[in-house]
Amino acid sequence: MGHRLPQIELLTPRAKLAAGREQTLDVLIRITPPEPQATADAARRRPALNLSLVLDRSGSMGGAKIQHAREAARYCIDQLLPADRISVVIFDEAVEVLITSQPAANKAALKESLAHIHARGSTALHEAWVRGGIQVSEHLSDAGINRVLLITDGQANVGLTNADEIVTQSLNLHRRGVSTSTIGIGTDFNEDLLLPMAESGGGNAWHVETADDMGRIFSVELEGLIAQVGHTVTLSLVPADGARIVDLLNDFELNETGRYKLPNLQAGQTLEVVAQVRVPAREAGARLRLLDLKLGYTPQEAKSAEVVRQFLEVEFAPEEETEALPLNNAVVKAVQMLMNARARREAVAYMDAGDFDSYREVVSASIASSRSSFAPMQADADVLAELSSLEALSDTANDRREDQLNRKRLSYRSHDLSRSKR
Amino acid sequence: MSGQLEKIRGLKYIGVVELASQAARILAEIGTTQDRGTVSEMPDERTLRYYLAEGLLSPATEKQGTASVFGYLHLLQLLVVKKLQSEHLPIRKIKELVDGRTERELERLLGLDAKAGAKNEALSYLEKLLTSPSASSPRSQQFNSPAADMMRPVAPAHAARQSAPQQQGQATWARVEIEPGLELHVRGDYAPPTETKGVRRLTRLLLNALEGYRGNMRK
Structure with missing residues (x-):
């Protein structure tokens, strides 16, 4: 089956580089996955979903939270096609497979079973995740998307509770074909478990501050699953002789073959990667093939890998001339967003160390540099959202009661920004 | 493919060249090679020496004169390495996955033991x-x-x-x-x-x- 390839654009802050001196250049690598064919039966031709909802019903989920979780699960069932599979696992200190994996055909009966979920007890998160995984694995589909969706507001406190171990297991399961997404609700869950668990599990990490946000997150997660066009995505960057990669602002993990591991490709989700490249001095008028790039990925319904190549050629001009060239806002914006992602990780580190002065300083510095970088793009929705996110942080940075929630906001926002989810 | 491998289970390969050409033959037959991959499709002699040095292939247990003698285990290791490389796994991770595996486990990694080999991988992992x-x-x-x-x-x-x-x-x-x-x-x-x-x-x-x-x- 033929499929279209992702588009790769390479952009620099200005159209030409200053001649006569060595410099560090921000290169924006913009990867746009192909849109699915807009045909009438596109929805029916999407990969089949094989899902397990793993739902926390421990005591802390009482009241509105469990109600919203139930509604979200109902919503999820409503969105599925008869060819999809669904199972539901509920847990407190005990784990129960409420709905064994089955085709999402009899929706009324499935939703009826959800009515019996009530909050009680403590949190056997790990075993519940394993059982959800088993429900998915028993019907593993090569062409479809096999995923466990873990929903919790608490810390794992029964069974296996070591975050590193659970994260490793999530990676191991992902390698065996089942991915994991996590939804953390409120302020009490462990983001240092749920974020890396989804990250290494090949899924998405969501933070829901209030339970009524759950429905929205569910729809985004489901749309994402349906829109996934490629997985096992890697990027290799080969600079010209005399040039070198100084940094990758997204901080993607680098594997031993010198390739960066990128998130899954999702239609409608352009991924922006910024590499800082040290460029050797050249004379005015010279051209240089600065960067060769290879994007490797496995298309959703194929088994073998694809590789897309692209390269960047730059031209040098006298400095007076390049200074007069307009700045490319897209590059400036991408760089600032990624710097802000890093600043947030730094802020979390200071917060953890109890160094609240430095924490506040990092946030203030981010606001200052964002205001300056974003000045020409004040109407941009991403920019407005980012500024208001930073300002909200700054407003609450003196209040120690806000730390727990702010730590989650910082961690998740940083993670999202690195993956171009703004 | 399972049947094909059955026939060669007892074969020995004298030297890396023989081992490489057997692996190349099998890779060509099963058609898992990539159209536009970055991983070289057929393992050559140099690549094999590199794999041996990196520990991706176990050292030969027998010698014939100065030549190393390889067997079914080495062939499976090589096929698994090529398969995992085509899935973009870094060498270190591949080594982790291949190291110390029995023939049976390697066959499973290749998806040879049953039609639903991948399913069993995830399921058996979770059940464990x-x-x-x-x-x-x-x-x-x-x-x-x-x-x-x-x-x-x-x-x-x-x-x-x-x-x-x-x-x-x-x-x-x-x-x-x-x-x-x-x-x-x-x-x-x-x-x-x-x-x-x-x-x-x-x-x-x-x-x-x-x-x-x-x-x-x-x-």
Whole structure:
């Protein structure tokens, strides 16, 4: 089956580089996955979903939270096609497979079973995740998307509770074909478990501050699953002789073959990667093939890998001339967003160390540099959202009661920004 | 493919060249090579020497004159390495997956044992987690699971530590599986580092210890 390839654009802050001196250049690598064919039966031709909802019903989920979780699960069932599979696992200190994996055909009966979920007890998160995984694995589909969706507001406190171990297991399961997404609700869950668990599990990490946000997150997660066009995505960057990669602002993990591991490709989700490249001095008028790039990925319904190549050629001009060239806002914006992602990780580190002065300083510095970088793009929705996110942080940075929630906001926002989810 | 391999199970290959050409033949037959891949499709002699040096292929157990003699195990290792490379796995990870595997396990990695080989991989992994001591019986485990011990020292060990800090004899130890083939022995009162620096230090110590151990084994 033929499929279209992702588009790769390479952009620099200005159209030409200053001649006569060595410099560090921000290169924006913009990867746009192909849109699915807009045909009438596109929805029916999407990969089949094989899902397990793993739902926390421990005591802390009482009241509105469990109600919203139930509604979200109902919503999820409503969105599925008869060819999809669904199972539901509920847990407190005990784990129960409420709905064994089955085709999402009899929706009324499935939703009826959800009515019996009530909050009680403590949190056997790990075993519940394993059982959800088993429900998915028993019907593993090569062409479809096999995923466990873990929903919790608490810390794992029964069974296996070591975050590193659970994260490793999530990676191991992902390698065996089942991915994991996590939804953390409120302020009490462990983001240092749920974020890396989804990250290494090949899924998405969501933070829901209030339970009524759950429905929205569910729809985004489901749309994402349906829109996934490629997985096992890697990027290799080969600079010209005399040039070198100084940094990758997204901080993607680098594997031993010198390739960066990128998130899954999702239609409608352009991924922006910024590499800082040290460029050797050249004379005015010279051209240089600065960067060769290879994007490797496995298309959703194929088994073998694809590789897309692209390269960047730059031209040098006298400095007076390049200074007069307009700045490319897209590059400036991408760089600032990624710097802000890093600043947030730094802020979390200071917060953890109890160094609240430095924490506040990092946030203030981010606001200052964002205001300056974003000045020409004040109407941009991403920019407005980012500024208001930073300002909200700054407003609450003196209040120690806000730390727990702010730590989650910082961690998740940083993670999202690195993956171009703004 | 399963049938094809059945026939060659007992064959021997004298030297890396023979091994490479057999692997190339099989790769060509099963057609798992990539159209536009970055991984060279057919393993050549140089690549094989590199794999041997990196430990991706086990050293030959027999010699014929000066030539190494390879067998079915080596062939499977080579096929698995090529398969995993086509899935973009880094060499280090491939090594982890291939190292110490039996012929049967390698066949499973190649998806040869059953039609639903991939399904069994995920399922058997999870079922093993469920039955392993750290994940079974959540109620009883609150007080005796290795993982729970790591996070929250069991009461007797904790008390012993408070009353007699030097007294190590009463400490409880637990085994924690890190991945297939690797277990850690953890004392009840041990708390793993949480900050990045400590985690890095621990990782380094662990890798050094493992390297040293493997080095000794080779001697």
